[in-house]
Amino acid sequence: MFTLTIPVSTDGLSAIKADLTRKLPDVKSSHRCEAIARGLGFRTYATALAAVQAGATSTAQVRGDLFVAYLAEHAFAVSPAAFYHAAAKVALRDVWERTPKLTMWGIGSGGPRRKEDGRWEDFRDMNARFKEARSELLGDGAVKPFLASLAFLGRVTPTKTIRKGTGSYWVKHIAENFACSYPEGEKLGPTYVANGVLIAAALQAGFKMKTYVDNLGYDELNVSFNMSKPCLEELDCEVRPDGARAQDRRHREAMKRNRHYPFGSATF
Template sequence: MHLLVHESDLPFIKESLRKSHPETRPTHRMEAAAKGLGFSTYASFLTSIKSGRLRIDVDNEMYCAALGVSAIIDGEKRARYLSRSVARAMLRKVLDENPELTLRGFDSIWHGGRDELRKPKEEREALFADRRREAYNDDWAADQFELALIFLSRQKRTKSFNRQVGSYGLKHRAEDLSRAFGLFTYLGNYVSNGMLLAAAFTTGFSVKRVAYDSYNAYLNISMQTVNAARGYERNSRIEENPAIVLSMYAPATDFEPAYSG
């Protein structure tokens, strides 16, 4: 899975890594980050990134080894300090450009259930601000965004919007990559509607809101590749075929897929 880094993302990546490892020196963190991003030194990384947005592969284990911290957390989970900081920087850019986006989707103080809409305007504004902060700062949001990126990066675009399936339906397809096939369980089994939309903006899809009061949107996404991502064979009785999914979504080499083909 490739992630994109721009020079303007560096301050946020640095701050994210500082929060993860406040006991380490800044120079050590960034030298380790450079190694985790495939560079021998931070200086060589800076030289490359000055030429524009950089497409990189993130090696969390290399980062942890270079920094001298454990690559395993909570006894069994693989640490994702570096990849999460890069994903969060990418997500932050989308959120800055789309001030109405939260984990719910296209959101505002005028959205919500009946009880929520009965609250005073000031309280609804505070709740909306909380939802925006959650999208910016929550580790879970960054992981949802990355899983949605993996799903959408292998989907084809069409000239027109696909009204057969909206963003809410597509988020379930992204979740299936982890839940049904066990390919990306390290990112969890959940993708929010808002993080699916954020990933759609990042991967260059056109996004059209279903209605002015809807959380959801349509994308110019091919139904053919959407169905293929579910493991459906053509000219069959619609039976799931894990090999199709594996061919589309090769997991990271350090994670064991649930199916071998």
């Protein structure tokens, strides 16, 4: 389960409306608007607009249960996932705008690559690849992994400083194997999580990151976080019981037992 808080603005409300118009075309427009307002904690859509325009609110917690409850009162049965997805896009765009080098795959898009004709990419080629990877982060394919990552990150203990051994590529592999659900119980994960989506979710959740550059001065895709490494290791063993870390832990524990009881079991 996750908690999703988004920045509230007129543009954000319009974006949620537009997305739900596409995903819930059978729901009347007025009912969609009022359900959005309820799901963001407002009494009416007019109240939401007035609060935003007056600067009385800046963020809102997204409540799928209130969204679907309002629509149910008007004979529309929908899944809360559509509302969470529309709101998550607002959160993703906010992180995207605050982190200009963030792409679907991490920070930047790496150094030059060979093209199909065997030549190396020039600046124009690399810039086009970067822009494409950046735009992917705002697409539908990033939304479910973003929410699943938020659910996973809710289990991670933050630290005061950014620690070694907390690389995003490792963390994303744990997150994409994490079994989780939407707040109302509908299944959400496990699901594939791209490195950049995990980074976006971590920033949304309030974690800090450290970026790196390679020997040639290009941004490295992976970052480190202010996350407890022991906590991540525990979660890795829990989420991936057959993974390398879990197997290594079982092996070390067996070695300790054998060292203390060299002639077999400690049970008499």
